[in-house]
Amino acid sequence: MTPELLRHEHEGRDPALYFTRIVAEQDGEVVGVGGLGHDSFSFEEWRYGGRVAVQPQARGRGVGAALYAELLRRAQDRGARELRTMLSDLPQDRPGVAFLTARGFQPAWDRYESSLHTADVDLGAFGDLLRDVAAQGTELRPLAELRSDPDCDRRLYELDWLLFQDVPLGTELTRRSPEQWVRDELDDPDLRPELSFVAVDPARTDPLTGPYVGYSTIGWNAAGDYGYIGMTGVLREYRGRGLAKALKVAAMRALHAAGGGQIRTFNDAPNRAMIAMNEALGFRRTATRTRYELRLVPQGVDSGA
The missing domain is CATH 3.40.630.30 (Gcn5-related N-acetyltransferase (GNAT))
Incomplete structure (x- = not known):
């Protein structure tokens, strides 16, 4: 991710589709971010895709859980019936997979890199x-x-x-x-x-x-x-x-x-x-x-x- 790409995604997003982003701050520094919204590539009103990321030094303190809980609340308020996200089998993603599994997410589709x-x-x-x-x-x-x-x-x-x-x-x-x-x-x-x-x-x-x-x-x-x-x-x-x-x-x-x-x-x-x-x-x-x-x-x- 680069600032230019993030700006392009924000400014070019279809305004007809729902998207929300939240951040976690500590001492004036962003330590976590979460986003959730409709997928313009595969749109259903009740389906949402999202992602939560936390800085390594801030992990293990409940930041990711709090971000997820807030995104889940917003999705449920909109009548969501399905949430989607994607992670790899690389070592750096293993904590994320455990995070998802503990919350009931199930593997549904594989894509090979x-x-x-x-x-x-x-x-x-x-x-x-x-x-x-x-x-x-x-x-x-x-x-x-x-x-x-x-x-x-x-x-x-x-x-x-x-x-x-x-x-x-x-x-x-x-x-x-x-x-x-x-x-x-x-x-x-x-x-x-x-x-x-x-x-x-x-x-x-x-x-x-x-x-x-x-x-x-x-x-x-x-x-x-x-x-x-x-x-x-x-x-x-x-x-x-x-x-x-x-x-x-x-x-x-x-x-x-x-x-x-x-x-x-x-x-x-x-x-x-x-x-x-x-x-x-x-x-x-x-x-x-x-x-x-x-x-x-x-x-x-x-x-x-």
């Missing part, structure tokens, strides 16, 4: 793949070049929605407005347009996506000093041609040319095809991120009914 460093990959080995894609008449264009196209944002918005229909997310997907999607995705301060690529078929003139048939984005976490893949996908009729793999290779080559670095990617457990592709590219699993859920009985409802 994998990573590679461009210095550890023979990017020249994928030359034939890129030549095959080019021979098909498909161009891999940097997003930075396409943003000057007045139809770029609209086409990517439509393409993104079509691609996400086939991503196994374990939750119902909500379609954001075009304006909100652009704020969340294309105006993200972490996005690296010069490292993100769009597959373009010049012969295609679709009314929704135009010549765009797939894309892959790279963001850069400045605080953590690593890149991460946001979305990679190709339209159904263009699959089986190596396009998705080529998009990732193009991004990896661009990052390597810019000095190289680590790239992380995240795949839901049922997405076996993408997991296999990433392994073929050199990604190796580093963690499992689990979505934890707590089912609530709305106030005034008989739990035995």
Whole structure:
């Protein structure tokens, strides 16, 4: 997290959706923070996602419990029926997992984190793949070049929605407005347009996506000093041609040319095809991120009914 990213999230949040944030202060210093709100990506009026974090030196004093209790109260006042959050199986998250388990949260969905460093990959080995894609008449264009196209944002918005229909997310997907999607995705301060690529078929003139048939984005976490893949996908009729793999290779080559670095990617457990592709590219699993859920009985409802 960076101040710029936090400001972007705050200023770009959909005002139609509920969100609340609380902080814990001690001697004028913020020692804990909690947030809770609707998920614009998977919206249900009764479902809320949240997070509680406490400074290491302030843990073990009930700060996290107090923040959680207040967020839970606010959620229940709104008739919440489900709370969600996500933690990894890394050592630093074990106390958080114990905190959730003690409060009745249950693991509901796994997402695998994998990573590679461009210095550890023979990017020249994928030359034939890129030549095959080019021979098909498909161009891999940097997003930075396409943003000057007045139809770029609209086409990517439509393409993104079509691609996400086939991503196994374990939750119902909500379609954001075009304006909100652009704020969340294309105006993200972490996005690296010069490292993100769009597959373009010049012969295609679709009314929704135009010549765009797939894309892959790279963001850069400045605080953590690593890149991460946001979305990679190709339209159904263009699959089986190596396009998705080529998009990732193009991004990896661009990052390597810019000095190289680590790239992380995240795949839901049922997405076996993408997991296999990433392994073929050199990604190796580093963690499992689990979505934890707590089912609530709305106030005034008989739990035995």
